[in-house]
Amino acid sequence: MSTPKILILGAGYGGLLTTLQLQKKLNYNEAEITLVNKHNYHYITTWLHEPAAGTAPADHARVGLDQIIDMNKINFVKDTVQSIQPEERTVTLESGDVLSYDYLVIGLGSDPETFGIEGLKEYAFSIRSINAVRQIREHIEYMFAKYKNEPHRTDYLTFVVGGAGFTGIEFSGELADRVPELCEEFDVDPSLVKIYNIEAAPTALPGFDPELVSYAVDVLTKKGVEFLIGTAIKQCTPDGVLLADGQEIKSKTVVWAAGVRGNSIVEKSGFEVMRGRVKVDEYLRAPGYDNVFVVGDCALIFNDEGRPYPPTAQIAVQEGEALGDNLAALIRGEVMMPFKPALQGSLASLGRGEGIGMVGSKKLFGTSAALMKKASDLRYLYKIGGVGLALKKVRL
Amino acid sequence: MSTPKILILGAGYGGLLTTLQLQKKLNYNEAEITLVNKHNYHYITTWLHEPAAGTAPADHARVGLDQIIDMNKINFVKDTVQSIQPEERTVTLESGDVLSYDYLVIGLGSDPETFGIEGLKEYAFSIRSINAVRQIREHIEYMFAKYKNEPHRTDYLTFVVGGAGFTGIEFSGELADRVPELCEEFDVDPSLVKIYNIEAAPTALPGFDPELVSYAVDVLTKKGVEFLIGTAIKQCTPDGVLLADGQEIKSKTVVWAAGVRGNSIVEKSGFEVMRGRVKVDEYLRAPGYDNVFVVGDCALIFNDEGRPYPPTAQIAVQEGEALGDNLAALIRGEVMMPFKPALQGSLASLGRGEGIGMVGSKKLFGTSAALMKKASDLRYLYKIGGVGLALKKVRL
Numbered sequence: 001m002s003t004p005k006i007l008i009l010g011a012g013y014g015g016l017l018t019t020l021q022l023q024k025k026l027n028y029n030e031a032e033i034t035l036v037n038k039h040n041y042h043y044i045t046t047w048l049h050e051p052a053a054g055t056a057p058a059d060h061a062r063v064g065l066d067q068i069i070d071m072n073k074i075n076f077v078k079d080t081v082q083s084i085q086p087e088e089r090t091v092t093l094e095s096g097d098v099l100s101y102d103y104l105v106i107g108l109g110s111d112p113e114t115f116g117i118e119g120l121k122e123y124a125f126s127i128r129s130i131n132a133v134r135q136i137r138e139h140i141e142y143m144f145a146k147y148k149n150e151p152h153r154t155d156y157l158t159f160v161v162g163g164a165g166f167t168g169i170e171f172s173g174e175l176a177d178r179v180p181e182l183c184e185e186f187d188v189d190p191s192l193v194k195i196y197n198i199e200a201a202p203t204a205l206p207g208f209d210p211e212l213v214s215y216a217v218d219v220l221t222k223k224g225v226e227f228l229i230g231t232a233i234k235q236c237t238p239d240g241v242l243l244a245d246g247q248e249i250k251s252k253t254v255v256w257a258a259g260v261r262g263n264s265i266v267e268k269s270g271f272e273v274m275r276g277r278v279k280v281d282e283y284l285r286a287p288g289y290d291n292v293f294v295v296g297d298c299a300l301i302f303n304d305e306g307r308p309y310p311p312t313a314q315i316a317v318q319e320g321e322a323l324g325d326n327l328a329a330l331i332r333g334e335v336m337m338p339f340k341p342a343l344q345g346s347l348a349s350l351g352r353g354e355g356i357g358m359v360g361s362k363k364l365f366g367t368s369a370a371l372m373k374k375a376s377d378l379r380y381l382y383k384i385g386g387v388g389l390a391l392k393k394v395r396l
Numbered sequence: 397m398s399t400p401k402i403l404i405l406g407a408g409y410g411g412l413l414t415t416l417q418l419q420k421k422l423n424y425n426e427a428e429i430t431l432v433n434k435h436n437y438h439y440i441t442t443w444l445h446e447p448a449a450g451t452a453p454a455d456h457a458r459v460g461l462d463q464i465i466d467m468n469k470i471n472f473v474k475d476t477v478q479s480i481q482p483e484e485r486t487v488t489l490e491s492g493d494v495l496s497y498d499y500l501v502i503g504l505g506s507d508p509e510t511f512g513i514e515g516l517k518e519y520a521f522s523i524r525s526i527n528a529v530r531q532i533r534e535h536i537e538y539m540f541a542k543y544k545n546e547p548h549r550t551d552y553l554t555f556v557v558g559g560a561g562f563t564g565i566e567f568s569g570e571l572a573d574r575v576p577e578l579c580e581e582f583d584v585d586p587s588l589v590k591i592y593n594i595e596a597a598p599t600a601l602p603g604f605d606p607e608l609v610s611y612a613v614d615v616l617t618k619k620g621v622e623f624l625i626g627t628a629i630k631q632c633t634p635d636g637v638l639l640a641d642g643q644e645i646k647s648k649t650v651v652w653a654a655g656v657r658g659n660s661i662v663e664k665s666g667f668e669v670m671r672g673r674v675k676v677d678e679y680l681r682a683p684g685y686d687n688v689f690v691v692g693d694c695a696l697i698f699n700d701e702g703r704p705y706p707p708t709a710q711i712a713v714q715e716g717e718a719l720g721d722n723l724a725a726l727i728r729g730e731v732m733m734p735f736k737p738a739l740q741g742s743l744a745s746l747g748r749g750e751g752i753g754m755v756g757s758k759k760l761f762g763t764s765a766a767l768m769k770k771a772s773d774l775r776y777l778y779k780i781g782g783v784g785l786a787l788k789k790v791r792l
Contacts, residue, residue: 138541145534
């Protein structure tokens with residue numbers, strides 16, 4: 001009997017935690033585990049709004065895979081997945097290499113959900129990777145520098161954030177914190193800088209506790225963010241955005257943060273999807289394939305009321321851990337355990353020292369929310385890289 | 397008899413030193429002195445290659461005018477000169493204000509000399525002001541960030557410096573020093589980055605000692621600069637440069653550093669110019685006007701062999717000091733002294749800890765040239781702002 005091959009696609013929250021759990025549970029030679037990832041690092045997606053705004057270095061939001069993975073137990077392949085052939089049990093990479101597997105874990109993350117809005121794909125940025133956020137940061141700085149050489153172009157100083165969900169809110173707060181620094185560096189009058197947060201839903205942070213929402217909106221408004229709530233973006237152009245009410249906002253920087261869909265590779269590979277996500281069973285298996293598992297933003301699971309869980313880091317981490325356990329069980333001929341998310345609450349930062357959150361049924365505001373978020377970040381870092389990583393990364 | 401009005405246009409080397417010398421020489425109420433400048437700071441043009449490459453902060457290369465000028469003695473007007481009417485003895489500013497004068501000092505600096513090369517004005521950067529160099533720095537960083545999101549676009553990583561005179565050489569060296577930092581920050585393979593220095597003359601640093609030139613070219617070549625000497629740029633396009641030999645270099649960053657001409661306002665105001673510069677007499681007076689003086693890059697003076705002195709900071713400083721003395725003399729009914737530049741040598745930096753120079757008949761190489769340049773910078777800062785400024789600014 002040959003050693004079973006486990007192939008894990010993507011080192012985001014889901015794929016990484018699956019890998020780490022397998023690394024912990026299995027002995028050498030129980031399985032041949034291969035992790036494929038575009039980069040040789042894992043990035044902490046929930047922190048990306050900071051380097052995007054330039055309030056933290058990009059390096060801060062990533063961890064070298066060699067620091068957390070035991071390369072003696074795991075084969076690491078730095079390559080980009082091009083397609084999956086589930087019938088052949090193979091995966092094709094950009095390099096042309098074809099990998100075969102007995103068990104596949106799809107953790108390929110998300111694409112921005114543009115809801116068919118014209119021009120977004122072409123002209124808007126999105127906070128989706130280390131490479132993307134470095135470009136956003138540099139683009140913002142470049143706009144300040146350009147403005148000083150073309151002082152009639154106030155559109156260079158207008159920033160549009162599309163979406164007032166978690167990412168949109170966190171990025172708006174961070175950008176508002178960065179603006180005074182940029183104004184100082186480039187000799188720009190702060191009153192000329194505009195940050196618009198535009199949300200189509202009738203409220204910011206839809207689905208969140210109204211008292212927390214109103215606190216968040218207050219804090220950000222005081223920092224200089226202008227909210228246009230209940231306002232849909234109709235089109236994004238090279239010159240800004242057109243709103244459904246006919247208004248135009250002239251801006252050279254539109255950051256789209258209004259949601260994600262599953263990575264398009266999954267759909268292209270023939271899996272049945274809803275908004276790019278595969279509706280998995282209680283063992284995170286893709287319909288029709290006993291040996292294909294999906295985690296993170298590519299996986300769709302429903303709560304007891306039949307509503308889909310949102311794609312969050314918290315759930316991806318739980319999925320990865322559960323799947324690692326179940327794959328270890330499978331390989332040893334043991335029984336798999338059904339997975340169910342255990343929501344621990346949610347926390348959003350609102351820039352320096354400010355936040356909101358819900359932990360259990362408790363509402364948190366201001367510094368206590370910000371501190372709680374640090375604690376939760378610390379816990380995640382400890383989970384993936386031990387005390388050393390936690391101490392190295394958390395900024396107090 | 398009313399107090400004579402001295403109006404000084406520009407706080408570059410020439411205008412600033414005229415102002416400071418008058419401030420030192422004249423008592424309160426001997427003259428009404430007004431200094432007009434676009435910014436409320438003076439910048440050290442010979443340092444601008446550093447913030448342009450990003451090896452030093454832009455702030456480092458400027459000094460607030462309120463730190464060095466006695467605002468009780470000097471009226472400072474932050475405005476941009478639009479035109480001079482020498483017959484009416486007035487100057488019109490961008491704000492619409494019209495200032496009258498008894499004595500005028502034109503120290504309006506330079507415009508880039510593009511030699512009629514098509515596209516340079518539109519598509520090339522030039523190292524000419526704090527605003528310009530901040531844009532160059534941000535543009536360079538942005539190119540690295542963009543490349544990581546469009547990895548087929550190696551033209552983003554190609555940098556063209558037009559001109560191997562002092563500015564072109566100094567900027568090339570500084571940029572070569574910055575590249576490893578940028579590669580580290582943006583995860584870019586350094587072998588993909590190209591810096592071309594293109595010079596139409598048959599040698600780099602035309603007119604400079606051949607041994608020093610060859611040392612400079614060697615140092616920069618080792619740092620990764622590729623020289624194309626005796627190669628004219630025919631055209632600059634949004635995609636790069638076309639060379640006279642038909643070759644095209646694809647690049648999104650062309651920095652033009654091949655010389656300057658006098659500020660176009662001078663010619664537009666009716667003064668007779670050669671390459672924008674007014675041929676002044678031995679008292680730095682414009683032909684036909686006893687009360688109009690020209691200093692710095694707008695002034696053209698000839699050496700004993702009938703060759704024009706190049707527009708340098710060194711000569712501008714000497715002109716400013718001499719003119720300050722002469723204006724004080726004029727106001728007191730004393731005799732003016734004819735001005736003649738006293739060349740003390742020239743020093744060029746070649747990036748960190750490297751340089752070349754000629755002091756008297758002595759050639760300097762490497763660290764001794766770099767140190768000598770620091771000493772000369774120190775002397776200038778001491779001259780304009782005393783010990784305090786010198787200590788604050790010089791980086792050892």
